[in-house]
Amino acid sequence: MALLEDHANGMIRRERVFRDHNDLLAHDDDWLMSRFRFPRAMLLDLCAELGPALERATRRNHAIPVQTQVLTTLGFLATGCFQRELADRSGISQPSLSALMPSVLNGIIHMGSRYIRFPYTVDEQAEIKRQFAAMSDFPNVIGAIDCTHIAISAPSEHEFAYVNRKHVHTINVQVICDAHMNFTNIVARWPGATHDSFILTHSSVGNRLQAGAGRDGWLLGDSGYPLRRWLLTPVLNAQSAEEQRYNEVHGRARSVVECAIGLLKCRWRALDASGGRLLYQPAKVCRIIRACGVLHNLSQRNGIPLPPDLPPPELDPEAQPPPRQVGFQQGARVRADVMQRL
Known part of the structure; x- marks a missing residue:
């Protein structure tokens, strides 16, 4: 009874559960092209370019890797699937995907001055x-x-x-x-x-x-x-x-x-x-x-x-x-x- 009372009063901290972030780049180019529209070499280049803007200073040990942020956002753009489905595939939560997507989009947009010029x-x-x-x-x-x-x-x-x-x-x-x-x-x-x-x-x-x-x-x-x-x-x-x-x-x-x-x-x-x-x-x-x-x-x-x-x-x-x-x-x-x- 005392244990149940402590839990109800918030005295026992619920253990946080962290998912394993899937290594999406472990697949072959055909699989990557189908889901993210780029082969592995270009995905790595894109992650490297966006990395400085996406590597946030954090004291946590489970920060979402840049590759997961970039590929999950590309997966949404490429397929239009619901965020929950894409997040589950990447090993992150839907709220996490919703929170990281604006930073990835902004990073891509900032590349526009080099790629879109009249x-x-x-x-x-x-x-x-x-x-x-x-x-x-x-x-x-x-x-x-x-x-x-x-x-x-x-x-x-x-x-x-x-x-x-x-x-x-x-x-x-x-x-x-x-x-x-x-x-x-x-x-x-x-x-x-x-x-x-x-x-x-x-x-x-x-x-x-x-x-x-x-x-x-x-x-x-x-x-x-x-x-x-x-x-x-x-x-x-x-x-x-x-x-x-x-x-x-x-x-x-x-x-x-x-x-x-x-x-x-x-x-x-x-x-x-x-x-x-x-x-x-x-x-x-x-x-x-x-x-x-x-x-x-x-x-x-x-x-x-x-x-x-x-x-x-x-x-x-x-x-x-x-x-x-x-x-x-x-x-x-x-x-x-x-x-x-x-």
């Missing part, structure tokens, strides 16, 4: 123009732009602003890519009801290109964007052979951004609607999106293929109704000149 210099633009010309015959292209929607649960604040035109709560994400499907710009902060053209107008890339940073290069966008001297869109209701040829070449060059978005969502299933909605507040979802963008470029630059067990990526056409074309005379003249050169 081409403003002459040399950078020249290389991307060459890539697009070789791929599509469209001259002077410095990027293809589009937006995509990432489904989320209804947020507690400003819920109506996140309802897109398909009546789904989303984040509307702007991406620009080169001809090799590397992202050169990602803007992930606007609610789903925001129009694509508004996001571009209020982005740093849009402002700099409007100020002349595009030099003689153009972005290619769909009809949801306004026609500008630095942003070329398709001809609506093309009639002449010249207009139809322009639309054909324009579509071939611009389709690369739809392929890039499809590849992003295929590789990082947490972003794909087939995996359901992301059950987090919008600010955390935006960090998840940005981290996936960095990891996408890391995969592309190192030639990492998709695991063979994944379905092939789908195109991601998300064209919005055309905006009002105000002050587009300069863009119309540029587009007419391009038609004559094709």
Whole structure:
């Protein structure tokens, strides 16, 4: 009885139970690719780069290893599985995974300045123009732009602003890519009801290109964007052979951004609607999106293929109704000149 009373009064300290952290890197590359999207060598490099930010000063003897933190977070991004399932596989608790994930995401995002850069210099633009010309015959292209929607649960604040035109709560994400499907710009902060053209107008890339940073290069966008001297869109209701040829070449060059978005969502299933909605507040979802963008470029630059067990990526056409074309005379003249050169 005395023992039971001491336990009830908290005088006997409950022994803490520590799980063994599984050595996830002990598996072969096929297993690692299927669950974390990278082979062992790249996972080790990523852990080494993120290590200084994740190795916290602690007096405990059971701190979660950096490898477990990184791989469990990558497992969530790659599969979109529930946190409890991923935590059990890694030998940690679900609350521990929830607590460590923001630090891993932030560490990946901080790598973005090296992996996601828009081409403003002459040399950078020249290389991307060459890539697009070789791929599509469209001259002077410095990027293809589009937006995509990432489904989320209804947020507690400003819920109506996140309802897109398909009546789904989303984040509307702007991406620009080169001809090799590397992202050169990602803007992930606007609610789903925001129009694509508004996001571009209020982005740093849009402002700099409007100020002349595009030099003689153009972005290619769909009809949801306004026609500008630095942003070329398709001809609506093309009639002449010249207009139809322009639309054909324009579509071939611009389709690369739809392929890039499809590849992003295929590789990082947490972003794909087939995996359901992301059950987090919008600010955390935006960090998840940005981290996936960095990891996408890391995969592309190192030639990492998709695991063979994944379905092939789908195109991601998300064209919005055309905006009002105000002050587009300069863009119309540029587009007419391009038609004559094709």
